[in-house]
């Protein structure tokens with residue numbers, strides 16, 4: 150093949166793989182293979198400079214830094230969108246009412262799209278080639294950022310088949326959250342600027358003077374509209390325009406929908422609100438656009454905003470506020486956590502007054518001082534955190550945070566183990582904070598599940614020195630409890646009862662409840678399975694366990710080579726450090742004593758089935774099951790202590806309906822008896 154042909158083939162392949170990776174989200178080759186193609190093309194072009202073209206992927210980063218960005222006048226102004234500030238459904242209803250009234254229509258069709266949180270840019274393609282990219286600027290005049298936008302691999306340098314003579318594509322440059330986090334890690338490691346959020350990082354990169362710097366920023370692009378066009382049969386709807394842009398090879402969001410009426414808008418707003426946290430990028434709302442371009446033209450503009458579009462927001466996930474103080478909390482294992490006390494701020498749907506700073510290193514990295522203005526983020530249900538400082542405060546010497554040398558709760562010295570981020574209180578269970586957290590963890594829903602033993606009760610029990618450790622809980626009586634503040638006789642009796650009920654729990658729950666550092670629910674399950682009893686766990690020979698594990702590992706390596714099936718590795722997921730932590734905890738004399746006392750109070754029961762715990766219920770089976778016979782299902786249910794009856798009555802707790810279920814299913818519906826399908830049954834039996 151001639152070098153010329155080869156160069157062309159490589160160019161096409163590279164751009165195709167860019168598209169597969171960035172636009173279609175369906176890469177076909179590895180990064181290494183991509184790099185090989187790219188390097189081959191670079192080499193060819195170096196050897197044969199005449200083969201270089203402006204639209205070669207190697208020319209994405211080219212040229213020297215610019216002295217300044219040049220102004221670009223938009224032929225058609227780049228407008229902004231009216232924002233509907235009412236984040237409830239009413240926002241969508243109001244827009245739909247207005248559109249129906251102004252268009253004189255019963256029902257209006259809309260294009261619904263995510264509102265990307267980045268920077269608006271205009272891309273001008275002439276004869277299918279990217280000629281110029283500009284920022285929005287003030288809407289009339291923007292800045293020429295062609296050199297930087299060319300480095301964005303999801304922006305095609307040439308359009309696919311039958312490109313219009315002239316086409317201005319408008320859209321948003323943004324950054325994926327994960328790319329943003331990685332970028333910030335790199336920036337931090339190299340002592341560079343750490344960005345507050347993906348939008349700022351993207352906006353800064355687009356307006357860089359040096360394209361080499363922009364090329365190092367992981368930018369992406371989504372098209373959402375058009376500007377000038379020539380020699381193009383413009384589709385008649387917004388959704389049609391986006392479909393065409395997609396066909397030309399431009400990245401268009403898959404999350405877009407065509408909907409009708411207010412219900413359609415509301416449903417989309419809700420749906421995207423749920424999708425929001427799963428999306429790889431930030432959105433701060435959705436955009437509704439009247440779908441018909443002809444109707445859009447009739448509606449026209451007010452000031453700088455089209456009448457036919459609206460942005461319907463979600464409650465903000467980030468807000469700015471001031472740090473009033475930095476307190477220190479002591480956790481169950483004695484770890485000291487710095488927590489910023491904030492000027493209350495409404496973010497992510499709740500009022501936030503505290504935000505964690507995780508540990509000393511994190512606090513130093515973000516360089517947060519009392520009096521600073523900071524960006525607080527609360528996304529989904531995660532605990533609020535400080536993203537970074539937006540404006541430093543006066544920063545007097547006393548505003549700088551120092552990790553306390555003594556525990557703020559018990560006064561014991563604190564230590565920071567070398568190589569660890571955590572600072573700990575050395576007070577152990579002498580420390581009331583650790584005692585409280587230990588009790589709360591022990592009583593937690595996923596541990597011993599003691600209803601009614603919440604923070605307020607635990608606080609008093611520890612402060613008044615009624616309870617010092619979990620074993621003491623089983624000595625409490627209603628009289629003692631009713632002496633606590635805000636505890637009536639009835640609640641005291643209820644609490645005694647729920648403590649009583651917790652005397653019977655499974656081994657994995659019990660192990661988890663002990664609060665051994667590093668032992669979460671999963672590890673607790675492994676330990677329970679491996680040892681079968683707490684006594685065995687207490688007497689474990691960890692040195693031998695480590696040897697066994699190593700031996701099976703070796704044996705498996707041999708088997709793998711020989712193509713034989715491998716053995717189950719004992720203690721999988723439990724490394725030497727964790728083994729040591731478990732051993733130290735269990736053998737610490739005070740802990741050992743508490744565990745012995747607990748074992749005298751508690752009866753460890755058989756593991757409960759995975760999923761929802763249902764005990765001693767009456768089931769009726771009907772229809773045929775695909776994965777088991779009815780007899781098998783009956784045996785499995787009975788093994789768990791349930792009854793299986795033959796006819797449905799008011800006493801039936803559940804009906805399990807397989808395929809072709811008949812009159813029993815009807816009866817269940819009539820009586821309002823809950824009906825389970827096969828999958829739910831399998832879950833109940835702990836099979837899936």
Ligand code: IVH
Pocket residue numbers: 228229230231262263264265266267268269285320321373374436455458460
């Ligand atoms: S359409 C005439 N669609 O939001 C309407 N804009 O305040 C022009 N944006 O500057 C914009 N996602 O940067 C449109 N799906 C979307 C959008 C979107 C984000 C941005 C855009 C614009 C700003 C409007």
